[in-house]
Amino acid sequence: MEVYLDNSATTKPSQAAVQAINRALTxxxxxxxxxxxxxxxxxxxxxxxxSQITNALGVAEDEFVFTSGGxxxxxxxxxxxxxxxxxxxxxxxxxxxxHPSTLNIFKELEREGYPxxxxxxxxxxxxxxxxxxxxxxxxxxxxxxxxxNNEIGTVQPIAEISKMIASLxxxxxxxxxxxxxxxxxxxDLSKTNVDxxxxxxxxxxxxxxxxxxxxxxxxxxxxxxxGGSQEFKLRPGTENLPAIAGMAAAAExxxxxxxxxxxxxxxxxxTRLLIGITKKIENVKIISxxxxxxxxxxxxxxxxxxxxxVLLHGLEEDGIYISTRSACSSNKKEQSHVLTALGLRTQExxxxxxxxxxxxxxxxxxxxxIDRLHHHVTNLRQIVSGRGYY
Amino acid sequence: MNIIIIRYGEIILKGFNRKFFEEKLxxxxxxVLKDHQYRFRRADSLIYLEIxxxxxxxxxxxxxxxxxxxxxxxxxxxxxxLESICQTALIKLEEQLLTENHSFKVVxxxxxxxxxxxxxxxxxxxxxxxxxxxxNLRVDVHNPEITIFVEVxxxxxxxxxxxxxxxxxxxxxxxGRGLLLLSGGIDSPVAGWLMAKRGLELExxxxxxxxFTSERAKEKVFDLAQILTQYCNQIKLHTVNxxxxxxxxxxxxxxxxxxxxxxxxxMQIAQQIALKNNCEAIITGENLAQxxxxxxxxLTVTNSVVDLIVLRPLIGLDKQEIITxxxxxxxxxxxxLPYEDCCTVFLPKHPVTKPRLEKVIKAxxxxxxxxxxxxxxxxxxxxxFKQ
Numbered sequence: 001m002e003v004y005l006d007n008s009a010t011t012k013p014s015q016a017a018v019q020a021i022n023r024a025l026t027x028x029x030x031x032x033x034x035x036x037x038x039x040x041x042x043x044x045x046x047x048x049x050x051s052q053i054t055n056a057l058g059v060a061e062d063e064f065v066f067t068s069g070g071x072x073x074x075x076x077x078x079x080x081x082x083x084x085x086x087x088x089x090x091x092x093x094x095x096x097x098x099h100p101s102t103l104n105i106f107k108e109l110e111r112e113g114y115p116x117x118x119x120x121x122x123x124x125x126x127x128x129x130x131x132x133x134x135x136x137x138x139x140x141x142x143x144x145x146x147x148x149n150n151e152i153g154t155v156q157p158i159a160e161i162s163k164m165i166a167s168l169x170x171x172x173x174x175x176x177x178x179x180x181x182x183x184x185x186x187x188d189l190s191k192t193n194v195d196x197x198x199x200x201x202x203x204x205x206x207x208x209x210x211x212x213x214x215x216x217x218x219x220x221x222x223x224x225x226x227g228g229s230q231e232f233k234l235r236p237g238t239e240n241l242p243a244i245a246g247m248a249a250a251a252e253x254x255x256x257x258x259x260x261x262x263x264x265x266x267x268x269x270x271t272r273l274l275i276g277i278t279k280k281i282e283n284v285k286i287i288s289x290x291x292x293x294x295x296x297x298x299x300x301x302x303x304x305x306x307x308x309x310v311l312l313h314g315l316e317e318d319g320i321y322i323s324t325r326s327a328c329s330s331n332k333k334e335q336s337h338v339l340t341a342l343g344l345r346t347q348e349x350x351x352x353x354x355x356x357x358x359x360x361x362x363x364x365x366x367x368x369x370i371d372r373l374h375h376h377v378t379n380l381r382q383i384v385s386g387r388g389y390y
Numbered sequence: 391m392n393i394i395i396i397r398y399g400e401i402i403l404k405g406f407n408r409k410f411f412e413e414k415l416x417x418x419x420x421x422v423l424k425d426h427q428y429r430f431r432r433a434d435s436l437i438y439l440e441i442x443x444x445x446x447x448x449x450x451x452x453x454x455x456x457x458x459x460x461x462x463x464x465x466x467x468x469x470x471x472l473e474s475i476c477q478t479a480l481i482k483l484e485e486q487l488l489t490e491n492h493s494f495k496v497v498x499x500x501x502x503x504x505x506x507x508x509x510x511x512x513x514x515x516x517x518x519x520x521x522x523x524x525x526n527l528r529v530d531v532h533n534p535e536i537t538i539f540v541e542v543x544x545x546x547x548x549x550x551x552x553x554x555x556x557x558x559x560x561x562x563x564x565x566g567r568g569l570l571l572l573s574g575g576i577d578s579p580v581a582g583w584l585m586a587k588r589g590l591e592l593e594x595x596x597x598x599x600x601x602f603t604s605e606r607a608k609e610k611v612f613d614l615a616q617i618l619t620q621y622c623n624q625i626k627l628h629t630v631n632x633x634x635x636x637x638x639x640x641x642x643x644x645x646x647x648x649x650x651x652x653x654x655x656x657m658q659i660a661q662q663i664a665l666k667n668n669c670e671a672i673i674t675g676e677n678l679a680q681x682x683x684x685x686x687x688x689l690t691v692t693n694s695v696v697d698l699i700v701l702r703p704l705i706g707l708d709k710q711e712i713i714t715x716x717x718x719x720x721x722x723x724x725x726x727l728p729y730e731d732c733c734t735v736f737l738p739k740h741p742v743t744k745p746r747l748e749k750v751i752k753a754x755x756x757x758x759x760x761x762x763x764x765x766x767x768x769x770x771x772x773x774x775f776k777q
Contacts, residue, residue: 307735313601383602383633384735386640 056255070200153298183254206250276370459556565589577675
């Protein structure tokens with residue numbers, strides 16, 4: 001049996017997405033900028049795709065720009081708005097558990113001389129709002145807080161943070177990386193103060209290499225690249241139409257309106273997995289908080305004593321694919337910055353693995369996974385502790 | 391027309407065996423040329439290749455990896471008229487000319503004694519002609535930046551300049567067969583290359599402990615074996631899972647001896663595979679005192695478990711010297727990929743640096759060594775890599 005439980009790394013494209021990509025590759029192959037009929041057809045498909053996505057997000061059609069994915073969306077959001085800031089206003093706030101595609105932008109900006117605060121998080125991975133409150137007094141120009149953490153699934157209180165920002169006497173730019181949020185929880189931007197929001201298609205059953213940035217009307221932003229006038233001059237270059245059409249099809253399937261049943265189903269599987277693990281296996285630490293403090297598709301668990309990568313390879317032998325940030329190598333000292341920020345012990349960090357589910361998983365797969373987990377954890381613990389071989 | 395001239399070195403010293411070495415070298419060269427139509431001539435430790443419709447630069451790059459080859463030239467062929475020799479020399483000069491500030495010299499050789507000028511006179515005439523075309527160049531007979539070679543033979547003249555260095559050494563396959571322990575690190579591919587350069591034919595053996603090591607670590611070793619085929623044409627790679635042995639060691643032996651006892655197992659398994667495959671030596675990338683198991687005492691303890699000769703060509707090199715060779719033979723970038731061939735679980739925190747043989751033998755005495763070795767060999771996998 002093959003059980004794919006690494007859906008936070010990437011997902012399998014949906015049938016609808018594949019069909020849309022295929023159609024754009026074979027039939028609507030023109031350049032949307034061309035003046036002839038093929039160009040017009042392509043432009044229409046581009047428009048339609050954009051509106052499918054903006055509908056899914058509940059925003060206006062001119063508030064969304066396609067990028068090559070989440071990393072570029074985060075770069076465009078942060079670097080693109082920093083370019084527009086007045087010189088004296090340069091204080092930046094983010095969190096210590098951001099994805100590297102955000103975190104490393106701030107690390108670079110810090111090297112360039114920008115003062116940056118990395119907000120502390122609680123044991124559950126939720127941003128310390130008191131810490132944020134203190135930092136807001138120092139007049140930040142830009143705040144970037146992810147909506148959902150990719151390693152542990154924690155959902156940040158974006159609505160509450162929005163209220164704190166709204167009560168300020170000035171208006172900082174507010175960016176949120178929603179790459180792990182779209183399709184996993186209902187996003188209602190009207191209830192937030194978010195100016196910029198990044199998403200990535202391959203995390204919700206769309207194709208790889210495409211994503212985008214929601215840009216609230218009136219937000220000042222400059223491009224990262226220069227070229228033609230595509231994407232409101234914010235992202236020049238011929239549009240990746242097949243990927244865009246695929247992303248739009250997937251976004252429609254996973255839009256907030258079509259989400260309730262899907263979320264319920266995934267949460268059901270997660271609960272089944274969680275109960276199976278805690279019932280059958282001793283000495284585990286459940287790192288992810290419970291739903292709704294975490295998204296229903298991510299479950300991070302430490303099987304104490306077993307290096308994460310070893311368990312990963314053990315399960316891989318049985319066709320089960322999971323993820324870990326803990327490599328079993330002799331000279332890699334690097335540990336997950338997210339798990340470290342939670343204040344976990346080294347032993348817990350080294351044995352943490354992530355299961356990430358999708359609507360395509362089944363109860364049978366979950367039961368099989370629990371069974372194989374039990375088998376491998378028991379045997380590997382024997383080996384690791386020096387008690388022998390299975 | 392252009393031809394390739396291959397110069398080979400040390401073989402010429404090989405007295406009575408010279409023919410054997412030359413034939414092996416020529417075979418290895420013909421192997422590289424197997425998809426080409428070519429004519430072949432050998433004279434004075436030089437091989438002349440006339441190849442039809444080929445990208446000579448690409449062929450020369452391949453030939454430059456053949457052990458025994460000292461250098462390669464792509465020569466222009468012209469008739470024995472001084473006028474055409476000068477014109478051809480001009481083309482060869484201009485191929486290399488970046489500015490007009492270079493220094494150069496012309497070196498000539500006259501195989502055809504009927505040619506009216508002596509070799510010195512040829513050099514002078516050609517040099518003077520080149521100076522008329524590029525008056526700002528300087529002649530420097532001691533340390534020129536560009537050297538133009540003119541070789542006047544019976545029928546025609548060869549003119550060449552740029553020299554592509556070969557690896558030197560002895561033709562691959564003239565010194566027997568050895569089994570290389572290939573780990574995936576920087577050292578072992580270099581050790582294999584150095585021995586292959588001395589004519590030793592290679593076979594390789596890799597130890598892993600899946601699932602305590604990843605498939606990527608194995609894939610990396612496959613990539614390294616594939617790179618080595620550029621020099622060795624083809625390589626047979628055996629892989630052995632060591633997990634059961636490591637588990638038993640961890641269960642029964644003192645922690646500080648985990649690595650040294652594992653290595654003794656590796657050597658025994660290597661010896662059995664070597665003997666089965668007609669290998670007369672074991673090759674390792676060991677390097678004196680680089681890690682705990684490679685101290686003189688560590689090497690003594692691992693060495694004592696086998697009878698075959700163990701070749702350790704890196705023993706006296708510094709890490710940087712090894713890296714320089716690894717970069718030259720294109721294995722470095724693959725070797726430094728982060729996938730490990732041993733999991734931390736089986737690495738002692740404080741490995742013994744001066745193991746004593748009798749103590750190690752006592753420590754491993756509770757293990758059923760022959761049975762464990764046999765079981766590991768039963769799960770041997772073998773893959774062949776071809777150029």
